[in-house]
Amino acid sequence: MVDFTLNEKEQTIIDEILREGLVCRKYARYYDKHETEVLPDELPEAKDFDHIPAMFLDRGEDGSGPTVFGLLATMYRNWGDHLSLRRPPRGLGNASLTAAGTEAQKEKWGKTVLAMANTEPGCGSDSKAIETTAVLDGEEWVLNGEKIFVTTGIRAEGVVVWATIDKSAGRGGIKAFVVMKGTPGFELSKKEKKMGIRVSDTAAFVLKNCRIPRENLLGLNEEVKKKGGGGFKGLMKTFNLSRPATAAIGLGNVMAARDFVTEALEKEGIAVDWEAGLHKRSAVQQKLIDLEAELEVAILTTLRSAWLGDQGKPNNLESSISKSKGGDACRLSVKLALEVLGAMGMTEDQLVEKWFRDARITDIYEGTGEIQKLIIARQILGYTSADLQ
Numbered sequence: 001m002v003d004f005t006l007n008e009k010e011q012t013i014i015d016e017i018l019r020e021g022l023v024c025r026k027y028a029r030y031y032d033k034h035e036t037e038v039l040p041d042e043l044p045e046a047k048d049f050d051h052i053p054a055m056f057l058d059r060g061e062d063g064s065g066p067t068v069f070g071l072l073a074t075m076y077r078n079w080g081d082h083l084s085l086r087r088p089p090r091g092l093g094n095a096s097l098t099a100a101g102t103e104a105q106k107e108k109w110g111k112t113v114l115a116m117a118n119t120e121p122g123c124g125s126d127s128k129a130i131e132t133t134a135v136l137d138g139e140e141w142v143l144n145g146e147k148i149f150v151t152t153g154i155r156a157e158g159v160v161v162w163a164t165i166d167k168s169a170g171r172g173g174i175k176a177f178v179v180m181k182g183t184p185g186f187e188l189s190k191k192e193k194k195m196g197i198r199v200s201d202t203a204a205f206v207l208k209n210c211r212i213p214r215e216n217l218l219g220l221n222e223e224v225k226k227k228g229g230g231g232f233k234g235l236m237k238t239f240n241l242s243r244p245a246t247a248a249i250g251l252g253n254v255m256a257a258r259d260f261v262t263e264a265l266e267k268e269g270i271a272v273d274w275e276a277g278l279h280k281r282s283a284v285q286q287k288l289i290d291l292e293a294e295l296e297v298a299i300l301t302t303l304r305s306a307w308l309g310d311q312g313k314p315n316n317l318e319s320s321i322s323k324s325k326g327g328d329a330c331r332l333s334v335k336l337a338l339e340v341l342g343a344m345g346m347t348e349d350q351l352v353e354k355w356f357r358d359a360r361i362t363d364i365y366e367g368t369g370e371i372q373k374l375i376i377a378r379q380i381l382g383y384t385s386a387d388l389q
């Protein structure tokens with residue numbers, strides 16, 4: 001039987017993490033309003049909380065994948081803000097390193113903060129449409145192309161760039177390359193200004209005859225599989241590792257919205273009577289119950305996908321379910337929060353308007369909700385990506 005109840009020690013750590021989240025959210029609110037990378041002196045020092053063991057961070061001690069407790073910790077760390085995107089133990093590129101790198105490469109770059117660049121102007125949901133090329137020239141790969149919407153792209157020390165070594169091979173030619181900052185030909189072209197999650201930096205890059213060592217190819221496998229698979233599997237594996245964590249970050253946001261609405265209503269003398277039948281509930285009480293139910297389902301599916309990963313079992317279906325439910329819960333919950341609070345939800349004096357802007361991303365990055373539903377349908381019905389697209 002699976003039991004997600006926390007023991008006393010775990011609860012103490014979660015309480016500490018929530019305390020960290022509550023302090024550090026001041027950073028997130030600052031970044032939401034200011035276009036800067038530099039924090040003013042009066043904000044509290046996040047490093048006070050650095051003693052929380054790395055094993056409780058969202059991708060586990062070695063960055064290898066989400067653990068059940070790690071994801072719970074992520075939800076509480078991100079209570080009300082997407083702080084993990086600002087203070088990642090590592091970046092999304094580290095999940096690619098775990099998914100596609102050799103043991104020696106994991107050793108070499110394991111402690112480096114790596115962003116991950118898959119998306120291009122002409123390639124988003126359909127990852128196999130990657131146009132960025134990598135051509136072997138002697139002992140170097142020469143990369144050319146454009147990458148957009150790279151999370152942590154500004155602060156990362158390097159970026160895992162997905163590129164094709166043979167466009168005619170489709171997904172079979174796609175490989176991942178570690179490109180360190182400062183490499184000639186690897187240029188930051190833009191920092192995005194976003195509606196929400198402004199705590200997180202999002203960058204665009206141009207690669208112009210960017211030369212990197214031959215051994216920076218993750219997995220070191222230069223073979224092109226004409227029938228697909230190959231490096232593309234590493235990209236999909238990256239998402240299996242990261243999607244539950246992405247959902248967990250968004251759910252932390254929703255938990256704060258739920259708590260805020262519950263407290264606001266309690267001040268008005270409105271509380272949910274869970275015993276009362278449907279006919280005895282007010283519309284507003286029903287909305288709170290709906291919000292609570294959405295959140296609970298999303299949390300449980302997220303923890304289940306992490307639990308499967310913990311057990312060493314495949315979790316590709318479950319990681320898409322967690323991301324899909326997480327995205328739905330984020331969108332629905334903040335919408336309900338706004339409906340319940342009315343005008344109060346719209347004012348910048350309250351955080352709900354910020355949560356509303358922030359929550360939308362959970363259903364977009366690392367594959368939109370529509371794409372997750374496609375993946376889920378394919379797996380349940382036994383269709384290939386060619387059958388159902």
Ligand SMILES: Cc1cc2nc3c(=O)[nH]c(=O)nc-3n(C[C@H](O)[C@H](O)[C@H](O)COP(=O)(O)OP(=O)(O)OC[C@H]3O[C@@H](n4cnc5c(N)ncnc54)[C@H](O)[C@@H]3O)c2cc1C
Pocket residue numbers: 092115116117118119123124125126148149150151152194202361364365366367368369370371374389
């Ligand atoms: C803040 C932010 C951070 C990001 N971080 C990263 C990152 O770190 N690294 C990275 O590589 N990318 C990143 N992305 C990019 C993100 O993963 C893509 O935006 C996302 O995958 C969707 O791709 P697209 O924007 O090109 O939309 P498109 O693929 O053009 O899709 C447009 C719309 O059509 C829908 N759609 C597309 N195909 C189908 C289909 N077959 N069936 C049904 N509906 C479909 C989509 O759901 C979407 O609603 C980030 C994006 C944002 C906004």
